[in-house]
Amino acid sequence: MMRELVLRNVMHRPVRTVVCLLAVAVEVSVVVLVVGLTTGLMTDTAKRIEGVGADVMLQPPSASAFIAFSSAPMPIKLREKIVQIPHVASVAPVLLQFNASGLEIVYGIEPESFRAVSGGFVFHKGHDLEQPDDMIVDDVYAATHHVRAGQTYRLFEHDFHVVGVVEHGKGARIFVPIETLQEIAAAHDKASLFFVRCNRPEETEAVMEEMKNRFRGYEVRPLKEYLSLMTATDLPGLRAFINSMIALAACVGFLVIFLCMYTTIMERTRQIGVLKSLGASDGYIAQAILSESATLCVTGGVCGIGLSVLLRALALAKWPNLTILITPEWTAGAMLIALAGGLLGAAYPTWLACRKDPVEALAFE
Amino acid sequence: MTLAQPEGRPSIIPIRGVQHPVPQVEPLLKTELLWKVYRTGQVEVPALQGVTFEVLPGEFVAVMGPSGCGKSTLLHVIGGLAQATRGRVLVDGNDLTAMTDAERTKLRRHKVGFVFQRFNLLPALDARGNIALAQHIHGNGFDPHRFEVVTRMLGLTERLHHKPSEMSGGEQQRVAIARAIINEPKILLADEPTGSLDTKNSTLVLEMLRQLNRDLGQTIVMITHNPEAAAYGNRIVHMRDGVIVDGAPEE
Numbered sequence: 001m002m003r004e005l006v007l008r009n010v011m012h013r014p015v016r017t018v019v020c021l022l023a024v025a026v027e028v029s030v031v032v033l034v035v036g037l038t039t040g041l042m043t044d045t046a047k048r049i050e051g052v053g054a055d056v057m058l059q060p061p062s063a064s065a066f067i068a069f070s071s072a073p074m075p076i077k078l079r080e081k082i083v084q085i086p087h088v089a090s091v092a093p094v095l096l097q098f099n100a101s102g103l104e105i106v107y108g109i110e111p112e113s114f115r116a117v118s119g120g121f122v123f124h125k126g127h128d129l130e131q132p133d134d135m136i137v138d139d140v141y142a143a144t145h146h147v148r149a150g151q152t153y154r155l156f157e158h159d160f161h162v163v164g165v166v167e168h169g170k171g172a173r174i175f176v177p178i179e180t181l182q183e184i185a186a187a188h189d190k191a192s193l194f195f196v197r198c199n200r201p202e203e204t205e206a207v208m209e210e211m212k213n214r215f216r217g218y219e220v221r222p223l224k225e226y227l228s229l230m231t232a233t234d235l236p237g238l239r240a241f242i243n244s245m246i247a248l249a250a251c252v253g254f255l256v257i258f259l260c261m262y263t264t265i266m267e268r269t270r271q272i273g274v275l276k277s278l279g280a281s282d283g284y285i286a287q288a289i290l291s292e293s294a295t296l297c298v299t300g301g302v303c304g305i306g307l308s309v310l311l312r313a314l315a316l317a318k319w320p321n322l323t324i325l326i327t328p329e330w331t332a333g334a335m336l337i338a339l340a341g342g343l344l345g346a347a348y349p350t351w352l353a354c355r356k357d358p359v360e361a362l363a364f365e
Numbered sequence: 366m367t368l369a370q371p372e373g374r375p376s377i378i379p380i381r382g383v384q385h386p387v388p389q390v391e392p393l394l395k396t397e398l399l400w401k402v403y404r405t406g407q408v409e410v411p412a413l414q415g416v417t418f419e420v421l422p423g424e425f426v427a428v429m430g431p432s433g434c435g436k437s438t439l440l441h442v443i444g445g446l447a448q449a450t451r452g453r454v455l456v457d458g459n460d461l462t463a464m465t466d467a468e469r470t471k472l473r474r475h476k477v478g479f480v481f482q483r484f485n486l487l488p489a490l491d492a493r494g495n496i497a498l499a500q501h502i503h504g505n506g507f508d509p510h511r512f513e514v515v516t517r518m519l520g521l522t523e524r525l526h527h528k529p530s531e532m533s534g535g536e537q538q539r540v541a542i543a544r545a546i547i548n549e550p551k552i553l554l555a556d557e558p559t560g561s562l563d564t565k566n567s568t569l570v571l572e573m574l575r576q577l578n579r580d581l582g583q584t585i586v587m588i589t590h591n592p593e594a595a596a597y598g599n600r601i602v603h604m605r606d607g608v609i610v611d612g613a614p615e616e
Contacts (some may be wrong), residue, residue, distance in 0.1 A: 001501035012489035274485045279474020358446045
């Protein structure tokens with residue numbers, strides 16, 4: 001009977017119910033998509049950086065492991081100092097530039113040093129960078145953006161000549177000569193990071209120790225198991241960002257459910273009086289209201305997951321290189337956040353309903 | 366709290382014959398110098414000013430009086446919806462004035478049924494749901510046999526799947542009566558049950574109340590300002606200015 005009462009009440013005001021469900025759905029999808037986007041971006045970036053094939057990465061002081069977050073240039077002349085470290089076989093400076101229109105990181109590289117560090121590209125079509133306006137794209141970018149070798153491609157207000165399509169997994173999806181990117185980014189003789197390859201993998205620890213001694217304050221990171229470093233807790237600010245978004249979404253859910261249940265209680269004042277006249281206890285009335293709120297939250301949550309999947313599909317259609325991971329853990333987490341917010345939002349209206357005077361409630365117009 | 370059971374009334378199923386009040390029987394409802402004073406800021410408004418009266422088991426008492434004489438307040442206090450300011454109210458041996466809110470709620474659940482002027486059905490539920498809800502709140506679950514007997518007696522069998530908005534006033538009030546008696550309350554309190562009905566439906570509802578009293582022995586206290594409605598009761602009590610004016614007919 002309680003279930004029937006709750007369902008009938010939910011269906012009795014369809015507009016109110018739809019607005020509530022939409023709000024909870026948006027709340028859940030914001031959580032799922034924000035976490036999915038950041039996790040996806042991190043995982044994708046980490047995998048590609050691991051795929052470069054270097055042993056160590058050097059970044060400026062306080063730089064993020066998530067290199068998409070900062071280009072933070074440093075003098076390219078540092079290369080000479082790195083090369084002098086024992087067991088270092090080769091060093092490749094890279095300048096990073098974020099391409100906002102494609103949500104993509106572009107690597108400015110020196111073809112020779114990058115080849116030496118990474119073992120070179122596997123070419124599907126064309127050849128390596130030779131001229132200042134040359135550009136290489138990976139096969140994923142070529143397929144999703146319909147780019148082919150030989151065509152002109154405009155990037156950063158600059159016309160590049162696509163000279164090659166390579167196997168994906170070498171750090172970025174787009175590569176241009178570092179000098180050209182320095183010119184575009186007004187970062188002459190600067191690099192965002194250095195990839196370092198050791199003579200033998202077992203010498204990585206020793207090289208890292210020496211680098212830390214020589215470049216105090218700089219970030220020296222091993223690229224082996226780099227993926228494990230790319231967690232929200234290891235990235236300064238990211239955890240705070242995710243938490244803020246979750247808090248914001250939870251606030252929206254809380255406020256909407258609060259408003260919805262508050263107006264519902266006001267509207268149903270007389271009905272609450274009737275329930276009291278029938279002998280319904282405070283617990284019974286609280287159960288009816290909280291069950292209704294929980295029903296709205298769970299149904300809205302399920303709609304939110306559906307909305308997340310839909311928005312993910314739309315985002316991937318618009319930006320094919322994006323990676324958005326919708327994980328079961330965060331799907332359940334978002335549902336729980338919505339449920340907790342909804343029950344909290346319904347708490348005050350429930351209390352209000354329980355303490356209503358039955359005679360006044362029955363006289364309510 | 367355990368509610369007192371001074372004289373366990375047998376179930377109304379099977380239907381019993383006529384029950385006439387017997388003078389020696391312990392009153393089912395008894396008020397002693399009952400006062401109810403409402404406070405609005407610094408102003409005190411006495412709605413009941415020492416009401417003393419009794420209702421015996423099986424009686425159908427009509428309480429009459431002009432608007433504002435305290436009829437509805439009396440009904441609210443004896444039904445446990447409002448707390449008395451002074452005096453005592455005994456319902457089936459239970460002193461309401463000594464009870465907490467929760468205890469009065471429990472008493473209402475098990476011993477009192479209400480019928481209101483404006484029906485007060487839940488609009489989201491159909492007739493069946495409104496009646497079954499009372500059974501659910503009562504805590505004994507859905508009793509299909511009792512449900513069938515009550516709905517058949519009140520002529521609701523064909524209207525059970527209609528919502529209040531799809532029913533006439535008379536039908537809604539019959540659903541409200543069914544809801545009130547479905548748990549076999551010791552006493553049925555009706556507050557102007559025909560106040561929102563036309564003459565035809567008023568007669569129908571009053572006949573049903575009389576039938577409930579006559580055939581099932583249901584004790585009824587009905588508030589009304591309509592002498593024709595009051596005539597359906599087997600005793601009429603008059604109220605004026607918050608007190609019972611015994612035996613004095615309305616002018």
